[in-house]
Amino acid sequence: MELDAYAPAWRIAAAVAAGEASAREITLAALERMAALDPHINAFTDVTAARALADADRVDADRAAGRPLGPLAGVPYAVKNLFDIAGLPTRAGSRINRELPPAAADGALPQRLSAAGAVLLGGLNMGEYAYDFTGENAHDGACRNPHDTTRMAGGSSSGSGAATAAGFVALALGSDTNGSIRVPSSFCGVFGLKPTYGRLTRHGSFPFCDSLDHLGPFARSVPDLAIAYDAMQGPDPRDRACAARPVSPALPGLEDGIAGLRIAVAGGWFATDGMPEAAAAVAAAAAALGAEREVEIPEAEAGRAAAFIITNVESARLHMANLRTRSGDFDPDTRDRFLAGALLPAAWYARAQQVRRWYHDAVMRLFREVDVLIAPATPFPAPRVGQKTVAIRGAEVLLRPNIGLFTQPVSAIGLPVCAVPVTGGALPIGVQVIAAPWREDLCLRAARELEACGVAGFTRPLL
């Protein structure tokens, strides 16, 4: 069985289980590729090579002894550096957190992936404290897009998108508060899953905004995304927001197709006029899924505003002590936003949580008549590193506040979304496949349909 750097996780695990490849040789190949190519991309901030080889050897020893192997046996993966990695300070993209003592144990989700046999290769670059859509970072340097290293990887899970697209790892973990899984997925041309708020435990990860933080996987194929997602499900009382729901595996129904599903295109706030790449991606996905109907997600703009205020206030509160005493140690691109968030009137925050509830209820009514919604993931493909403005609908506007235009209203109410890279453009760009809460299975089924018919999929970069 031939395994190259872009082999899917399921194939790697099958080869390891069959004895056609060892976890050690797969790990060594990934480490060599990272050493050769990551200096051009800057996806990794920490490489845990010794630990990775020890973990790989354990997988190989289990196989040799005839012990059962997990569904991700020998699969290389890495995590955004806001996940705890035993022995490393959880830097969360910051300079300040590097002074923290090393984590005593891995975060809960890396523990679950490792228990499934996956091999952790290290921590990944990210925007400071996850308050970012670009992948730029004043402390660790910008994470660059493997498809064009003059361009942004997207943030804040920049290294997660870039390491997956560059073939360093088959799986990566990231976080998404307002779009930080979906934006780098779109820019780097990989699949990403932001599950329902409360589906996956956040224990052992550094927070950004408690009301809106989600964690989730990146992969180059939908089956890989489903396998990783299934391996990470399950309640965890250590995260109060984690729902006490039973595991609901998505993999068994992944090939069930879309027959009987009511699929519509999101209009209104999600309209793509004047955004040719995004419009083409949505049109291709809609045609492939037979989505002829357009529906308006009610009050999406208000939902986005609620997410903005909630994020600004909660994240500023989290960092208040450091804002008081050492604001100069923050990345200049996040510092002034945190400071502004610290000053917002309480009435704005309460209103935001009120509008969020009301917006949620309105969208739940929409899901009585629709099962799956298609929306653009980003308004445009990856901008250039350092770019400050962008043309949208004929007007030159600030880049950073507009990257999350389409992702923010969806995560504001915790809906499950699969970011799906649509093929055919000069640069990658993705769509969002959105379903009602707890229906990740529908997101993944529709994404799989797009992948199977060739409208969506990972395209190898020229590295």
Place this chain on the structure above:
Amino acid sequence: MTAQDFDADAYIRQVAPLLGLELDAERRAAVAAFLEIARGMAERLEAAPVPAGCLDLAPVFLPGGE
């Protein structure tokens, strides 16, 4: 309050010390820009036709949990 009568710099100078934040003129100018963006978002929230006379907030508090 309208766009004309909000003085972001004056607001920051009043509120920042209340929170123990020391901001020089350069910082205040930079923060004011983000405060203006947030104010635009708050105006959008204020305009949302949420039913009056109730305050149903998104977070749910469940007493008794650890």
